[in-house]
Amino acid sequence: MPTPPAHPRAPLPALIDRLDRILPQTQCRQCGFDGCRPYAEAMARGEADIDRCPPGGDAGARALAHVLGVPARGYDRSRGEHHRPAPVALIVEADCIGCTKCIQACPVDAIVGASKLMHTVIEPLCTGCELCIPACPVDCIEMVEPICQRP
Structure with missing residues (x-):
C-alpha cells in the first residue's frame, strides 16, 4: 500500500525519519552530503532535491517525491551510476x-x-x-x- 504524502505540517523529525528510511543507507556521499541522514534532513528543510541518490535509483527518487508531495522524477545521473549489488x-x-x-x-x-x-x-x-x-x-x-x- 503506498505511503500517503507527508502532511505539510508534519513534525520535522518525523519527516526526516520517513525520508531516511527510504534512502539506501550506503552513506556513499554521492548526494553531496555526509551521509543518508544529513541528506534526509536537507530534503525535509527544502534545501535539497529528491534526485541526488544514485544508489536509490529512480524508484528511490519517486518514493522521496511521494513523501514530500513534489513531482516525481528520476535520479540525477550526473551524480553517478545506479549499481546493484554494490561491490x-x-x-x-x-x-x-x-x-x-x-x-x-x-x-x-x-x-x-x-x-x-x-x-x-x-x-x-x-x-x-x-x-x-x-x-x-x-x-x-x-x-x-x-x-x-x-x-
Missing part, C-alpha cells in the same frame, strides 16, 4: 599494517580490527561506499563482488 571492500590482510584508518573512515562500522593487528571487512555490513580506500596508507583495500554474487 564490497576486501582488505588484503597480508598487507594490512593495522593503522585503523579504514575503521575510522567506514561510516557503517563494517571494518573490524585493532591497532597494529590486521583488519577485515564484515561483508554483509559493507555498503561499497569506498571511503576506506583513500584512508588506507598502504593501499591494501580492493573492491570486489559480494561473495553471494561471485561465480
